[in-house]
Amino acid sequence: MDFRLSEDQLMFRKMFADFCTKEIRPQGEHIDQAEEAPVDLLQKAVDQGFWAALVPEAMEGCGLDVYTYMLMLEELARADMSTALILSVHNSLMVKPLIDHGTDDQKERYLAALSFGEMLGAFALTEPAAGSDAAALATTANRDGDDYLLKGTKLWVSNGELAGLFLVVAKAAGGITAFLVEKDTPGLKVGYREKTLGLRGVPCNTLYLDNARVPAANRLGEEGQGFKIAQHALDLSRLGMGALALGGCERALEEAIRFSMEHIQFNVPIAQKQIIQNYIANAKTEVEAIRCLVTYTAWLADSGQDFSHHASITKLFSARAAHEVTDKMLQVHGGYGYMKEYAIERYYRDCRALEIIEGTSQIQQFLIARDLYKAEGLEIRP
């Protein structure tokens, strides 16, 4: 057991932290208020390897292990939650499944574009009637010669209008199947952009597939493997939400500590008040608990073990903690915490998404309980 970071991990973390602090952090307020994805920043981030975190070095990527990738997401989240989510979706839900399940031809065609800033990835699973209930998918994929025709509507597609490539999950003759769908595909239309409580820099769109013609060569894996592919991708993404929660909580804590040292009430900085000290101490405790869960789960992943169960545990715990920590750190700010010029106002709204996206907390609870009962031979229903 050794919790120290390796030389490489330290180096990467420093590189990520430098870029996030210098380039991204100052833009956080603007990204939120203008509701604009930081397109220029994202392009700049290409040179730092943010788009190719998980791409093997042999393919000119960073070749990060899962833990170091979590360090990257944590640093991004400390600087700006929207930017962190955009790059998490790209890496966890597009690049990783392509690396794991793509053919050599698919990797040849897309991996470089995804790594070097030509194509941002997006993931299209959720539908009007299938959110938490992924098995209720209504989008279909009908074979037509060398192509598939995809028909259906996908909701809440993060990165939607920015994306060059979509991982779309649909029902084919052989079961649920994953496809790589280019944005210029005839019949594909990126529609309504959601107006959201937080994470306002992330374009989140409806995706219309009206007999979108996708070559069979763009099927990811075999027919019927789509659910498994999506589940694996979501496992990594859920773990990543732990890293986002961690970075978000660390930033909230940092803001609250600074404010509480500067704000004088009753002739002393409020840092001298016991209730403020308690809030700060509890927040730090939550931060370290999240870090342990993220670290342990990333170790499971890096050592080749099944980490699905722990990805759910990490997401459930850290999303709840992120809400509580940002809430209390906002309270430390008093009236100032309610004002948009203070970062905590934004982090409180941003972090609330974590209990919903990539599977609600209720779904994580079900998955965790299901695994526990399954080990005892009992199948439970949600």
Next chain:
Amino acid sequence: MDFTFPKEYQLFRRMVREFVENEVRPLAKVIDREHRVPHETVKKAAKLGLMGVPFPQKYGGMGGGEIGYCILAEELGRVCSSTATVIGAHIGIAAMAIHLDGTEEQKQKYLVPLAQGKAIGAFGLTEAQAGSDAAAIKTTAVRDGDQFVLNGAKVFITNGDIADTIIVMAVTDPTLGAYGGITAFIAETDSPGFSIGSLENKMGIRGSSTAECVFQDVRVPKENVLGQFGAGFLTFMKSLDIGRASLGAACLGGAQAALESSINWARAREQFGAPIATKQSVHFMLSEMFVDIEALRSLVYRTAWLIDTHQPHVMEAAACKLFGSETAHRCINKALQIHGALGYSRDYSIELGWRDQRISEIYEGTNEIQRVVIAANLFRPYGLRIPT
């Protein structure tokens, strides 16, 4: 003991609900999006007498007392926290201070137009370094003949930029501290030297304005001292006590609305082949909301009854604000969770409620200060004074 509302209160609630549904609800999202005060609603509320609900009829009010005022706050809070805040600051702390401590002349001159809604009121206590620590205010009032000259800046003042009348707390004797050294004044906002600094850009209650009010050699006649000279601290404590009860009522309305929309959504939304209303996780969230809400309802109206019957109510009023705002937080947060992604969308009203609600744990005294107030009152009978 009889928990039914008298007939006139039932009729009053029906009237208010009709007004709120017809006039307030259609604007709730609009004023949030446009970041503006609903002046048209305030005018219509004035016509119905709603800007002076608790005050005696001889001062232009409706004679509804605290119970009537809580009914108004609850009904407004169900639908639009911004409107509840605009009207709440006007009635609950600005006009209320004059009602509690004003002379007959002051009531005729200022309370009557406020109660009739012909003038709008604001309450100026908070300063940049004096929020929870109200005694640390720096605004001064210096006697000059028959007048006082006010200098200083108040921040986070609800209605600051739309008010005609503003109650201002100022230091009149820096050697005496909170008790004896601070005096309340009634100032008119068209006085020379009064100006608005910045307007705040807030997370929620964006349909209410929050302004910085600057006093630069603002002259106020000595007749406008509100309450006893040097006893301003008592005036604002009394006003805030009452404001806290009605704030609990507004939270009650918001929490109730969150429960109702959650019930409706749980019936409509299907997952795993059945409405999510069949899921135990949802049952537990709804049940907890219900329990919170019923406890709050009892607390709010019992406290209003204490106030109307002139009984001690400081701790109960603090409890209304504390428990009310945290109940509203828990309820709207659960409602957001039950609504899932739709709860996070600005196209639905849950996220607006979630943003709006969060201020209630902060304004009119943070919840931390409410706890300090309650603790101080718990120890007081034993002769122990706890430091803040």
